[in-house]
Amino acid sequence: ARPAIMASLWARHGLSALLAANAVLLLSLLLKPQVLKLEWSRRKRLSLITPKMLHFSQGTLQARCRLLLQDAGLESGAAAIVADALVSAQRDGKVAHGLGRLPAILTSIRSGTVSGSARPSLTSVAPGILRSDAQGGLAMSAFAAGLPVLASTAQELGLCMLAVVGCRGIVGSLWAPLEQLAAQNGLIGIACCNSPPFLTTTGGKSRVFGTNPLAFAWPRTDGRPPVVIDMATSRISRGDMELAARLGEALPPGAALDVDGMPTVDAAAGLKGTQLPFGGHKGAALALAVELLGSALLGTDLAIDAESSAAGMNRGVFFLAIDPSRLSQTALAQAERLFSAMQRDEGVRLPADSRYRARAAAAEHGVQVDAVLAEECFGADFVRADAGPVVPVGLV
Amino acid sequence: ARPAIMASLWARHGLSALLAANAVLLLSLLLKPQVLKLEWSRRKRLSLITPKMLHFSQGTLQARCRLLLQDAGLESGAAAIVADALVSAQRDGKVAHGLGRLPAILTSIRSGTVSGSARPSLTSVAPGILRSDAQGGLAMSAFAAGLPVLASTAQELGLCMLAVVGCRGIVGSLWAPLEQLAAQNGLIGIACCNSPPFLTTTGGKSRVFGTNPLAFAWPRTDGRPPVVIDMATSRISRGDMELAARLGEALPPGAALDVDGMPTVDAAAGLKGTQLPFGGHKGAALALAVELLGSALLGTDLAIDAESSAAGMNRGVFFLAIDPSRLSQTALAQAERLFSAMQRDEGVRLPADSRYRARAAAAEHGVQVDAVLAEECFGADFVRADAGPVVPVGLV
Numbered sequence: 001a002r003p004a005i006m007a008s009l010w011a012r013h014g015l016s017a018l019l020a021a022n023a024v025l026l027l028s029l030l031l032k033p034q035v036l037k038l039e040w041s042r043r044k045r046l047s048l049i050t051p052k053m054l055h056f057s058q059g060t061l062q063a064r065c066r067l068l069l070q071d072a073g074l075e076s077g078a079a080a081i082v083a084d085a086l087v088s089a090q091r092d093g094k095v096a097h098g099l100g101r102l103p104a105i106l107t108s109i110r111s112g113t114v115s116g117s118a119r120p121s122l123t124s125v126a127p128g129i130l131r132s133d134a135q136g137g138l139a140m141s142a143f144a145a146g147l148p149v150l151a152s153t154a155q156e157l158g159l160c161m162l163a164v165v166g167c168r169g170i171v172g173s174l175w176a177p178l179e180q181l182a183a184q185n186g187l188i189g190i191a192c193c194n195s196p197p198f199l200t201t202t203g204g205k206s207r208v209f210g211t212n213p214l215a216f217a218w219p220r221t222d223g224r225p226p227v228v229i230d231m232a233t234s235r236i237s238r239g240d241m242e243l244a245a246r247l248g249e250a251l252p253p254g255a256a257l258d259v260d261g262m263p264t265v266d267a268a269a270g271l272k273g274t275q276l277p278f279g280g281h282k283g284a285a286l287a288l289a290v291e292l293l294g295s296a297l298l299g300t301d302l303a304i305d306a307e308s309s310a311a312g313m314n315r316g317v318f319f320l321a322i323d324p325s326r327l328s329q330t331a332l333a334q335a336e337r338l339f340s341a342m343q344r345d346e347g348v349r350l351p352a353d354s355r356y357r358a359r360a361a362a363a364e365h366g367v368q369v370d371a372v373l374a375e376e377c378f379g380a381d382f383v384r385a386d387a388g389p390v391v392p393v394g395l396v
Numbered sequence: 397a398r399p400a401i402m403a404s405l406w407a408r409h410g411l412s413a414l415l416a417a418n419a420v421l422l423l424s425l426l427l428k429p430q431v432l433k434l435e436w437s438r439r440k441r442l443s444l445i446t447p448k449m450l451h452f453s454q455g456t457l458q459a460r461c462r463l464l465l466q467d468a469g470l471e472s473g474a475a476a477i478v479a480d481a482l483v484s485a486q487r488d489g490k491v492a493h494g495l496g497r498l499p500a501i502l503t504s505i506r507s508g509t510v511s512g513s514a515r516p517s518l519t520s521v522a523p524g525i526l527r528s529d530a531q532g533g534l535a536m537s538a539f540a541a542g543l544p545v546l547a548s549t550a551q552e553l554g555l556c557m558l559a560v561v562g563c564r565g566i567v568g569s570l571w572a573p574l575e576q577l578a579a580q581n582g583l584i585g586i587a588c589c590n591s592p593p594f595l596t597t598t599g600g601k602s603r604v605f606g607t608n609p610l611a612f613a614w615p616r617t618d619g620r621p622p623v624v625i626d627m628a629t630s631r632i633s634r635g636d637m638e639l640a641a642r643l644g645e646a647l648p649p650g651a652a653l654d655v656d657g658m659p660t661v662d663a664a665a666g667l668k669g670t671q672l673p674f675g676g677h678k679g680a681a682l683a684l685a686v687e688l689l690g691s692a693l694l695g696t697d698l699a700i701d702a703e704s705s706a707a708g709m710n711r712g713v714f715f716l717a718i719d720p721s722r723l724s725q726t727a728l729a730q731a732e733r734l735f736s737a738m739q740r741d742e743g744v745r746l747p748a749d750s751r752y753r754a755r756a757a758a759a760e761h762g763v764q765v766d767a768v769l770a771e772e773c774f775g776a777d778f779v780r781a782d783a784g785p786v787v788p789v790g791l792v
Contacts, residue, residue, distance in 0.1 A: 126554025126722040128524050158522025159716075161555050163723050188693065203743030208734065216685040229681040261741075279675020285625040285747045286682070288738075289612040296731040297584065299724030304737045320555075320716075326522040327559050328695030335692040338604065341700045342684075345657075347599030351681045 054374050055366030055388035061087045064378050064386075065102060072109040073116035078141040085140045085172050091367045093358030096239055097173040099369055102377050105138070105170060113312070114138055114169040120145040128153070130162045139167035139193075139317060143177045146319070151185040154321035162319040163298045171195070171315055175230040175355070178217035181321050182226035188324055189217040193317040194295040197303035199234050200274040202284040205261025207274050209291045210303040211238055219324070220339075221332050227339065229351045233287040235278045245271055254280075293318045450770050451762030451784035457483045460774050460782075461498060468505040469512035474537040481536045481568050487763045489754030492635055493569040495765055498773050501534070501566060509708070510534055510565040516541040524549070526558045535563035535589075535713060539573045542715070547581040550717035558715040559694045567591070567711055571626040571751070574613035577717050578622035584720055585613040589713040590691040593699035595630055596670035598680040601657025603670050605687045606699040607634055615720070616735075617728050623735065625747045629683040631674045641667055650676075689714045 065083035070076055082105065090098030108114040118137030122145050125131050130153065132146030146162045153160035171193050178189035195210030211234035218227045235255040244251055244267035256270025257263055264270050277283035295302045300316030307313070324331040342348050362368065366388040374383045461479035466472055478501065486494030504510040514533030518541050521527050526549065528542030542558045549556035567589050574585035591606030607630035614623045631651040640647055640663035652666025653659055660666050673679035691698045696712030703709070720727040738744050758764065762784040770779050 126719070127552070128556070129554035129722050131723065156523070157553065158525035159555065159557050160524070161718065188689075200741070201738055201744055203745065204738060204741035206737065206741050208738050214682075216681075218685075218688050227684075229685060231678045231681060278678045282627045282674045282679070285612075285627060286610075288623075288747065289614075289625060291734065292614050292731055293584075296727050296734065297718070297720055297723060299727065299730075302730055302734055304734060322557065322693070323522070324693055326525050327527065327693060331692050331695065334695075334698055335688055338687065338692065338698055338700060341602065342597055342600060342604050345596070345600035345602050348597055349599065351684065 052371040053368050054371050054383065055368055056374070056386055057388075058087055058091055058362065058367050060386050061090070061099070061367055061369070064382065065099070068102065068106060068377070069109070072106045074109050074138075075117055075119070078116075078118075078137060081140050081144045082138055082172075085176060087367065088176060089173050090369060091359055091362040092175075092355040093368075094173060094175070094355065095370075096237065097175075099377055100373055101170055101172075108169045122146055122149060125163075128157050128160050130160065132162060132164045134164065134167040136166060136168050138169060139164055139171040139315065142167060143172075143317070147177055147180060150319060150321050151181060151187060154187050154323050155185070158326045159320065159322045162317075162321070164317040164319065165298050165300050165314070167300075167315040167317070168313070169315075171317060173230060174213050174215035174317065175217075175228050177319070178215050178230075179226055179228050181319075182217040182219040182228070185321075186219045186323070186325070187321040188219070189215070190320040190322075191215045191317055192290045192294045194291065194298075194300055194303060194306075194313070194315055196306050196313060198238055198275045199277060199287060199303075200257060200261075201277065201288065202281040205257055205259075205274060208304055209233070209277075209287045210294075210306075211275060212287065212290045212294050212303075214286070214290050218335060219332060221336055225352065225356055227335075227350050227352050228355070231278075233277050233283065233290050234275045235283075236275070238275070241267055241271055241275065448767040449764050450767050450779065451764055452770070452782055453784075454483055454487055454758065454763050456782050457486070457495070457763055457765070460778065461495070464498065464502060464773070465505070468502040470505050470534075471513055471515070474512075474514075474533060477536050477540045478534055478568075481572060483763065484572060485569050486765060487755055487758040488571075488751045489764075490569060490571070490751065491766075492633065493571075495773055496769055497566055497568075504565045518542055518545060521559075524553050524556050526556065528558060528560045530560065530563040532562060532564050534565060535560055535567040535711065538563060539568075539713070543573055543576060546715060546717050547577060547583060550583050550719050551581070554722045555716065555718045558713075558717070560713040560715065561694050561696050561710070563696075563711040563713070564709070565711075567713060569626060570609050570611035570713065571613075571624050573715070574611050574626075575622055575624050577715075578613040578615040578624070581717075582615045582719070582721070583717040584615065585611070586716040586718075587611045587713055588686045588690045590687065590694075590696055590699060590702075590709070590711055592702050592709060594634055594671045595673060595683060595699075596653060596657075597673065597684065598677040601653055601655075601670060604700055605629070605673070605683045606690075606702075607671060608683065608686045608690050608699075610682070610686050614731060615728060617732055621748065621752055623731075623746050623748050624751070627674075629673050629679060629686050630671045631679075632671070634671070637663055637667055637671065 062083045065086055066079045069079035069082055086099055086102055109116045115136040118135040120132050120134050120142040122130060122132045130146055130149055132142040134142035142164045146164060150160050150162040174191040174193065178191055181187045181189040192212055192214045195212050197207035198211050199209040200206055201208055211232045213230055213232050215230040220226055236252065249267065250265040251267050251270055253265060254276055256273060256275050258269040258273040277287040291303060298316040298318060301314040339350060458479045461482055462475045465475035465478055482495055482498055505512045511532035514531040516528050516530050516538040518526060518528045526542055526545055528538040530538035538560045542560060546556050546558040570587040570589065574587055577583045577585040588608055588610045591608050593603035594607050595605040596602055597604055607628045609626055609628050611626040616622055632648065646661040647663050647666055649661060650672055652669060652671050654665040654669040673683040687699060694712040694714060697710040735746060
C-alpha cells in the first residue's frame with residue numbers, strides 16, 4: 001500500500017509538494033538546531049515531506065474501518081478487534097502499524113490469503129502454557145482470545161506463557177497487547193514474533209532471521225501508563241530501507257550488506273542483500289534468541305523457510321506474563337524510583353513517552369491521518385465529511 | 397585482585413615481559429594477518445602481554461580451590477560448588493569468571509562481606525515461581541539449591557521462574573547454570589542479574605543501570621552442547637575499561653561518556669564518567685528491561701541504590717526455564733536447521749563456539765592458567781609440582 005500512497009502523493013502534488021517539503025525542512029533547521037539530531041526514523045522524515053494531515057475522531061475511524069473489514073469478508077468480532085488495533089496504532093503515532101496497513105489487509109482477506117471466517121481456538125498445552133491458534137486468520141483475533149486467559153493464569157501461577165500460532169499476514173504491534181497486560185492486569189509482559197527473512201548474523205551474508213520485534217512492558221503505579229519497549233532486532237526497519245531506496249537516501253552505517261556480503265549504505269543494494277541486527281554481535285545473538293523463541297519454540301515458520309513476504313508464512317507470537325506482586329510487594333515502587341532517577345537527566349525519555357504524547361495529542365485534536373491515505377482508505381466523500389480542521393504539520 | 401596481579405606481573409618480569417609481549421605481538425602480526433581484526437576483548441589482548449601460561453588438570457585445580465575456600469571459612473558444600481564454577485569458567489577460557497576471582501572471594505569470606513556459613517533456603521512463592529535465598533552467601537550455592545527444582549517444575553508446568561536473591565559479592569557466570577538447564581534437562585533458559593551502577597541510558601549521563609548480563613540457552617539434539625548466549629548490556633565490560641585505562645589504550649567509540657556526559661574514548665575519563673549500553677537506544681531499552689527483571693522484580697538492590705562495588709549489594713538472578721517439548725515436537729529439529737543455515741556462511745560461528753573450543757583444548761592440554769595468577773592463588777610449590785608442560789602461548 002505504501003508505494004501506491006507515495007506514488008499518489010507525488011502524482012497529485014508534484015513539484016509543489018517538493019518545494020513545500022523543502023521549505024518546511026529549511027524553516028525547521030533555522031528555528032530548531034536540534035532538528036539536525038533527528039533520529040533516522042520514517043515517521044519524522046515523513047512528517048517533513050507530507051503536505052497535508054487530517055484529523056478524525058477515533059470512534060469514526062474505528063467504525064469506518066470495521067465496516068470495510070466486514071465488507072471484505074472478516075467476521076464481525078475480528079473486524080472490531082482489527083479496526084481497534086489499526087486505529088489505536090495510528091492514534092499513537094505508530095503509522096507502521098496504523099491505517100496504512102488497511103488496504104493490504106483488505107486485499108489479503110478478499111484474496112483468501114488471510115481467512116476472514118477463522119475463529120481462533122485456545123488450548124492449554126501445559127499448566128503454564130496456552131496456545132491460541134489463529135487458524136489462518138489475523139494474529140490480533142488470536143491475541144484477543146488468549147490474553148485474558150494468559151492474564152488469569154499468570155495471576156494464579158505467578159507466570160504464564162501464551163503461544164499464538166497459525167497467523168497469516170500482518171501480526172500488528174506487540175506493544176498493544178503488552179500494554180493491555182500491564183495496564184489492565186498489572187503484569188510484566190515479554191513478547192516476540194517471527195517475520196520474513198531479511199536479516200543476516202555477524203560474519204554472515206545470508207538471510208537467516210526475520211527483523212523480528214522484541215517487546216517488554218512493565219506496569220506502573222498511580223494510574224501511569226506502562227513502560228513499554230517494542231523494537232525490531234534489525235538496525236533499521238524494512239520500511240525505512242524501502243523508503244530510503246525510493247528517496248535515494250543513504251542508509252546509516254551498519255544497517256545493511258550488499259549481495260556479496262560487503263557493508264553498504266546504498267539502500268537499493270541493501271534491499272537486494274541483507275539487513276544487519278542492531279548492536280553488532282550482541283544484537284545478532286539477541287536476534288538469534290528471538291528467532292528461536294518466535295518460531296522454533298512455537299512450531300511456526302522459521303524465517304529461512306519463508307518467502308520474502310508475510311503472505312504465506314505461518315506466523316506466531318511468544319507471550320510471557322509475570323505477576324510482579326508475588327516476589328516483592330515493593331517491585332513497582334522500586335521501579336518508579338529507577339524511572340525518576342533516569343529522568344533526572346534532562347535528555348532522557350522513557351521508552352514509552354513518544355507514543356503516549358501522540359496519544360494525548362490525538363485526544364485533543366483527533367487522530368492524525370495523511371490526507372492521501374485517508375482518501376485511499378475511506379474515499380473522498382468520507383474525508384470531506386468527517387475530517388476535523390486541518391492542523392499545520394509540526395504543530396500537533 | 398586483577399590490579400595486584402598486573403602489578404605483580406610487571407614487578408617480576410619488568411622490561412623483559414614488555415619485550416617478550418611485543419615480540420609475541422610482532423610475530424603474530426607477521427604470521428597471521430587476521431590478528432589485526434582482533435575483537436576488543438580482554439582475554440585475547442591479555443594473551444598477547446602474558447609471558448607464561450601453565451596447564452593443570454581440572455581435578456587438581458578444583459581440589460586445591462576447594463581447600464582454600466574451606467580454609468577461608470566457606471562450608472564444604474558451597475566450597476565444592478564455587479571451586480567447580482571458577483575452574484569450569486577458567487577451563488572454558490572465560491577468565492573474567494575464572495580463578496582470577498579466587499583471591500577476592502577468599503578475602504570477602506574472611507572479612508565476612510560474604511557469609512561462609514550461609515545455607516541457601518528454597519521456597520515456592522507461587523506455583524510457577526521459586527525463590528532461592530543465598531542468605532548473604534555466594535550466588536553459586538543458591539543456584540545449586542534452586543536449579544534442580546526449577547527444572548522439575550518447568551517440566552511439570554511447561555515453564556518456571558527462579559528468583560535467586562540475597563547474594564553477596566560475585567555472582568559468577570550466568571552461562572554455567574543455563575548450560576546445565578539446557579544440557580541436562582533439555583530446557584530453554586533465560587537469565588539476567590543486577591550489578592553495580594556503571595551504565596547510563598540514551599540521552600543521560602548519570603549511572604542508572606548495572607552492566608547487567610543477559611543470558612539465553614537453547615538445548616541441541618544428538619548430544620551437541622547447548623547454544624548459550626551470555627552478554628553484558630554494556631558496550632564493553634568494566635574489566636576491559638579498567639585494563640584500557642591501565643594500558644593507556646583508547647576505548648572503542650560509543651563505549652563511554654565522561655563526567656560531563658560527553659562521548660569519550662579516554663578510558664580513565666570513561667571510568668570516572670559512565671559506560672554506555674551496546675546498540676544505542678535499542679540496547680538502552682534492553683538494559684532497562686534487564687535492570688527491572690534483575691532487581692525490582694526480585695526485590696534485590698537497584699543499581700542506583702548500590703555503591704560502585706558489589707561488596708555490600710543485595711544481588712540476585714532472574715532465571716526462567718521453558719520446556720520446548722510442550723508446544724512442538726520438532727522445536728529442537730527446527731532450530732538445528734537454523735543453526736546449519738547460519739553456519740553455511742563461512743564467517744559465522746554460533747555464540748557458544750569459542751567456549752566449547754577452549755573446553756576441548758583444556759581436555760587435551762589441561763586448564764590454562766596465567767603463571768603469575770596460579771602462583772598468587774596456590775603458591776610457588778604447587779605451581780612447580782602440578783603444572784603440566786608449558787605450552788607456548790597461541791598454540792593451544
